[in-house]
Amino acid sequence: MDQPDTAIASADDTSEIEELRREVGELRQLVASMATRERAVAVAESAPTEDAGVDASLPDPASRRHVFKLAAGAAAAGAVAAVGTGSTAAAADSDSVDVGGLHSGTISTEIAHTGDDKVGFLVHNLAPGEVRFESFAFYNALVAGYALASAHQHGVYGYTDQTGGAGVIGRSDHAGSSGLRGVNDQAGGTAVSGTASGQSGVSIRGVATGTFGGAVSGIASGDAATGVYGQADGVNGRGINGFTSEVTAVAMRANHDGGGTGLEALGGTAVLATGEEIGVVGSGSGSTSLGAELSGERAALRVVASGPAPAGTAIAHEAGEIYADTDGDLWFCTKGGTPGTWVNLLEPPPIPRLPSVLYPVAPFRTYDSRFEDGPLGVGAGRVVSVKDAIDLGTGAVTASDVVPPDATAVTFNLTIVGTVSAGFVATAPGDASTFATSSINWAGPGVVLANGTMVQLDGSRQMKVFVDGAPDAQTDFIVDITGYLA
Numbered sequence: 333m334d335q336p337d338t339a340i341a342s343a344d345d346t347s348e349i350e351e352l353r354r355e356v357g358e359l360r361q362l363v364a365s366m367a368t369r370e371r372a373v374a375v376a377e378s379a380p381t382e383d384a385g386v387d388a389s390l391p392d393p394a395s396r397r398h399v400f401k402l403a404a405g406a407a408a409a410g411a412v413a414a415v416g417t418g419s420t421a422a423a424a425d426s427d428s429v430d431v432g433g434l435h436s437g438t439i440s441t442e443i444a445h446t447g448d449d450k451v452g453f454l455v456h457n458l459a460p461g462e463v464r465f466e467s468f469a470f471y472n473a474l475v476a477g478y479a480l481a482s483a484h485q486h487g488v489y490g491y492t493d494q495t496g497g498a499g500v501i502g503r504s505d506h507a508g509s510s511g512l513r514g515v516n517d518q519a520g521g522t523a524v525s526g527t528a529s530g531q532s533g534v535s536i537r538g539v540a541t542g543t544f545g546g547a548v549s550g551i552a553s554g555d556a557a558t559g560v561y562g563q564a565d566g567v568n569g570r571g572i573n574g575f576t577s578e579v580t581a582v583a584m585r586a587n588h589d590g591g592g593t594g595l596e597a598l599g600g601t602a603v604l605a606t607g608e609e610i611g612v613v614g615s616g617s618g619s620t621s622l623g624a625e626l627s628g629e630r631a632a633l634r635v636v637a638s639g640p641a642p643a644g645t646a647i648a649h650e651a652g653e654i655y656a657d658t659d660g661d662l663w664f665c666t667k668g669g670t671p672g673t674w675v676n677l678l679e680p681p682p683i684p685r686l687p688s689v690l691y692p693v694a695p696f697r698t699y700d701s702r703f704e705d706g707p708l709g710v711g712a713g714r715v716v717s718v719k720d721a722i723d724l725g726t727g728a729v730t731a732s733d734v735v736p737p738d739a740t741a742v743t744f745n746l747t748i749v750g751t752v753s754a755g756f757v758a759t760a761p762g763d764a765s766t767f768a769t770s771s772i773n774w775a776g777p778g779v780v781l782a783n784g785t786m787v788q789l790d791g792s793r794q795m796k797v798f799v800d801g802a803p804d805a806q807t808d809f810i811v812d813i814t815g816y817l818a
Contacts, residue, residue: 451476455487487514490526499526500536512536514550514560524550525561526572536562536572635662643674688740688817695745696721696734699811703727707750708757708799709806715762718742718813719793735793739816742789746772747782747810755801757809759787762794770800774807784814 443453454476477487490500502512514524526536550560562572614624626632635656639645642655642663649655649672653665660678667673698718701708704727708714721731735742748757751774758767772783787795799806 486525536560641674642671645671647671649674690743690815690817692743692815693734693813695812695814696731697724697810697812698722698735698744699809700724700727701808701810702749707752707806707808708797710755710799710801710803713796713798715794715796716811717792717794718744718789718811721813735813735816736818737793738818739793740789741786741817742795742813743784743786743815743817745782745784745810745812745814747780747812748772748774749780749808749810751779751781751805751807752777753802753805755799755805755807757807758798758800759785760796760798761788762790762792762796764796767796767798 456477456479475488479487488500492499500512512524524536560572612624616622635654637656637658637660639658641657641659641661642649642665648668648670649665650668651665651672653672655663655665655674657663662677663674664677665672665674698721699716700722701714703722705714719733719735720729721734722728723730746757746759754775756770756773758769759771760767771785771787772781774781789795795811797809
């Protein structure tokens with residue numbers, strides 16, 4: 333049974349392929365010179381003078397048609413040979429790389445760099461030999477672009493208009509390395525810049541899986557320079573997208589050592605960060621620095637409700653945390669713990685109790701039991717209002733609110749008249765149900781006795797008077813106000 337043909341090229345095939353490659357290179361150079369002539373002829377035909385300045389040494393149109401036919405055949409043969417071997421078009425150390433003109437292919441082009449040089453593939457706009465690797469920050473870079481002359485502003489430029497696409501993607505799996513790194517040492521420059529206009533596009537995307545690795549690294553040392561700049565104009569686009577799957581890793585980090593701003597973001601959602609431990613960390617290292625500065629025309633900051641009040645949960649918290657609950661309250665953690673100690677920032681603070689001031693007044697009588705209620709006996713209590721002044725002879729009110737509503741206590745003279753048996757009088761706030769000490773004592777019947785004292789009032793400017801002693805003890809009493817505390 334016949335064996336099928338294999339895809340392994342023979343030595344003769346390899347030799348033929350190399351010869352075709354050489355011919356294609358020569359034809360490409362010739363096509364480029366013909367293109368130059370075509371442009372010159374076009375200029376000559378449109379110019380008002382007869383001297384078009386066309387190089388007579390360039391091929392004429394007839395030879396151009398012949399060359400194009402040869403080029404097409406050689407290119408087709410080269411493509412067939414490449415497909416026949418089933419491999420990626422590659423270049424070895426001794427192979428040349430064509431520069432200039434337009435080149436296209438249907439298979440990928442591969443350059444494998446296995447040496448120890450600091451840069452695997454370098455594109456720059458300087459004279460040969462003028463680039464000094466020791467002066468650059470892209471050490472150990474597989475691909476590097478260096479722009480120094482004014483003809484080019486960017487070292488490497490990536491662009492995509494595809495939905496969800498990325499102009500430049502960098503990935504690093506090794507410890508301490510960067511997937512994408514840019515360096516700028518000129519004033520106003522940008523180390524890494526990206527723009528995405530497609531829907532859900534990402535202008536700069538970096539993925540780092542190595543320990544201490546950096547997905548995107550930008551270093552700018554010039555005045556007003558920017559380390560990393562990303563702009564997304566499409567719906568759901570992201571100017572800069574950083575991702576890490578490790579709990580202790582950092583998806584995106586920005587710092588500035590020269591007194592400037594570590595991270596500046598503008599957009600509908602300028603910074604969107606989601607972290608299993610911490611979404612955003614900001615810190616300032618200088619003596620006058622700030623960890624974060626927020627501003628907004630609608631609001632500088634919005635704290636989203638996370639759940640019920642933290643004091644009733646079993647979650648560990650640290651001092652300094654701010655928490656919004658679903659009841660609309662905002663909490664601040666003053667002491668870490670489970671759940672910690674919290675203060676409701678929206679709850680009015682307790683009004684501090686100011687020291688009371690004694691306001692002396694011209695003495696006035698406010699109560700005399702002989703005009704109204706009669707003697708007070710054992711086991712009873714009587715509420716007495718002290719706010720008004722009364723007439724000494726009739727007991728009628730002569731002045732209202734002599735003791736003001738904010739009074740908390742009064743100083744007064746307590747006089748007992750017409751005592752029976754032996755006993756004592758005690759005073760207390762108007763809402764008291766009992767007493768602790770006596771204010772005046774008598775030893776027998778018919779005693780008239782006075783004593784100066786002080787008593788706290790209830791909220792209605794009232795005091796309460798009690799009588800105790802012998803079972804049949806009783807007395808009339810008089811209250812004369814000398815001052816109040818407020």
